[in-house]
Amino acid sequence: MRADARKNYDHLIAVARDVVTEHGADASMRDIARRADVGLATLFRHFPTREALFEALLRMKVDELIQQAVELETSNPPDEALVSWFREGVAFVRTYNGICALFATAHADPDSALHASSTALRSAGARLLVRAQAEGTARADIDGVDLFALMSAFGWLVGQPGFAPRGDHLFHVITGAILTNGSSNDVKKAAF
Amino acid sequence: MRADARKNYDHLIAVARDVVTEHGADASMRDIARRADVGLATLFRHFPTREALFEALLRMKVDELIQQAVELETSNPPDEALVSWFREGVAFVRTYNGICALFATAHADPDSALHASSTALRSAGARLLVRAQAEGTARADIDGVDLFALMSAFGWLVGQPGFAPRGDHLFHVITGAILTNGSSNDVKKAAF
């Protein structure tokens, strides 16, 4: 990679971060190139698809999330570890609006530049899930893909302006559906 | 409404139905006008916004859903009525891809042409919810907006090609989170 290429690459990612923060995951690629003072074709050679740009943009955060899952795997109790990671995942997709749609479609498309990240996140969560299932604190009839789907759907929900204020509250409802002990479900706790 | 206007109006809706079936809620308005053999400006005068077009396109189905809610309000048991209506709502948003995003944003935007339909659906579901809550079979700490948000999020989920096959299965997980008696939650049933 030549020096000028490297400089453009880094600068494009920095600018993309700003633009995507403002306009969400379907920000204009043209706008990014423009604000980076770079030819539009230059952007598209560095990042041939929108997914490729987001892969570069999110790689570090994705690796962090996977690392956090590994660390939580040795922390107890397993159900709390699962819920903590779920919460981290939701916080992650909230950083940029609309990225859970990208991850969801990438998960089903092996050719997507985000496919590797998508499946890595799914299986990181799956490991925490099976550990809680082995303990009996997570319901046994869901798998990693189900968990990933629920996380994506909840990420979509909190990304909707009208629903965002309900995020914290509905977080307990969703995690209450995944866990069996009702630890985050006040109603069921009262029934016991 | 002049005869030619009425004819164009009806024809546009019929064509829109086909195009939206093919391409989902963000189908090209231009494409609809083209396939209806009508000037683009004609489409935009009949339906000044995309939301206005969908309002006309979905009005009948929305009214049906609200009517079903009214009928279910007198049917027992209340928790089953709530779940049945939830299922109908999911089936509805599945008819065209991406419409739950329209309803979700319309719900937060009073100026949207879909705002009335959106709030009508929300309060139709809310009535079934409070009835089940009064009986104690639905968790007491959620309201109509929460239910609408969960329905929308689940509608988004089943609209994702990779997650769609999980729809029926995850339906039980979501409704299990809303109900307190675990009637659709095998794991909890086994625990009792």
Next chain:
DNA sequence: ACCTGAACACCGTTCAAGT
């Protein structure tokens, strides 16, 4: 009263031409 073509300002993609 209703329709239309055309102009406008966008978008992503591609590629020949430049350094």
Next chain:
DNA sequence: ACCTGAACACCGTTCAAGT
């Protein structure tokens, strides 16, 4: 090896001109 301007085929919006 890397960048760029321009062309291409799209998109939604608007409006003067037609019937």
